[in-house]
Amino acid sequence: MHVVDGALSNEVVIAGGAIAVAGIGWGLRNLDMEKIPAAGVLSATFFLASLVHVPVGPSSVHLIMNGLAGLVLGWAAFPALFIGLLLQAVFFGFGGITVLGVNTVAIALPAVLVGVVCRRGAAGASPRTAALWGGVAGGGAILLTGLLVALALALSGDAFLPAAKLVVLAHLPVMVVEALLCAAAVGLVRRVKPELFGVVSSGRGVAAHA
């Protein structure tokens, strides 16, 4: 979900902005020009994935896929997901400007964290274990996103506490769906092109695989 302008307290907005700037800066540090085409094309893929709606029960949700982004992009997920949010705000009117930092942290920080924890597993021995770790990454990232949004709301005032709890509940079905999707995607990538999990995030350039 995208928090809108004006909903959060100044402290939360400023803290979110500062963490986002630090994360984006760290993500760019490892991104030399040779990796920009790969990172850009993957970033566009995740932008499109976020426009896909899948049915859940009687309703439908749009995907976030930040867990998969973390596995594929590592720290580069920070700038890549920031650009996705920027484009969504500017051209589609989702979210806002002053909350761009908070929204970026809520989506990109979980991506980076599950990327660090699950990458080894997702590139692992068999496609089956890879898929399992993919599921953990996909579900875990959404759970963390829900918790971070809830935290941002809860820190903005006691009036937001019930809404904060609701945010976490609302993310639970999405968590299950994204875990399943991410498991399938990682299982497939592990079988077809396992080096995908290291192209942008590792020290080597794309050329090494070409």
Add this chain to the structure above:
Amino acid sequence: MAGGGGKVRTLDPRGRIVAVALFAVVVVSLDDLAVLAASVGIAMVPFLFARLPMIRTLKRVAAMDGFIVLLLLMLPFTTPGETWFALGPLVATREGGVLAIGIALKANAVMLALLSLVGTIEATALGHALHRLRLPETLVHLLLFTVRYIEVLRREHATLRQAMTARGFRMRADLHTYRSIGYLLGMMLVRSLERSERILGAMKCRGFQGRFHLLGVFRWRRRDTWFVALTLAVLAGLVILEHRHGLPA
């Protein structure tokens, strides 16, 4: 992606970005409902000049995330304060109502200004303008590559989806759907990476040596200075109004 433009197009993108950023920061810091309503009115001005498709844009502005709408509806009932009205056992407070209406006005004012002044900048020009505004070069190139390939990959996604539909695939809330869409996304990642290898190969073939050149040319004219000055004056007016009008509340 960007539609419309109208008279807004003739202003320098850098001035438009700066103006919207300042507008957002000021509007978010306001509290008085009358002043906030005035800022929505002010945001309507560039919106009318931008000649955006009216209905579609207003729908986008109004259709905030479903959850945010729910949050705003809950606020009157979760904020302590003076009773406004009661719905059965639930008591809404005036303070909560003011808070919720304030957030809705702020979000809509900023979004109107953003869509009409920045949303009308062509995506590539947006990248160049952000570079001139000191955004790191790597981030700008990442933005430009992303923008360039969204449309290409959207078509590829449509092709893959068509192939699935031709084989009888229909979206349902079941495991088969989730697995199939997961495979679709995984396949798109694999194809994207292979595409990026071809792109880099083609770039090297044309003499790429690890450096891109940003060639966007902007011309700052007198009307751009006037536009930024006017924005500053209006924002100062809003802040003064807030202090005059808002203090007794």
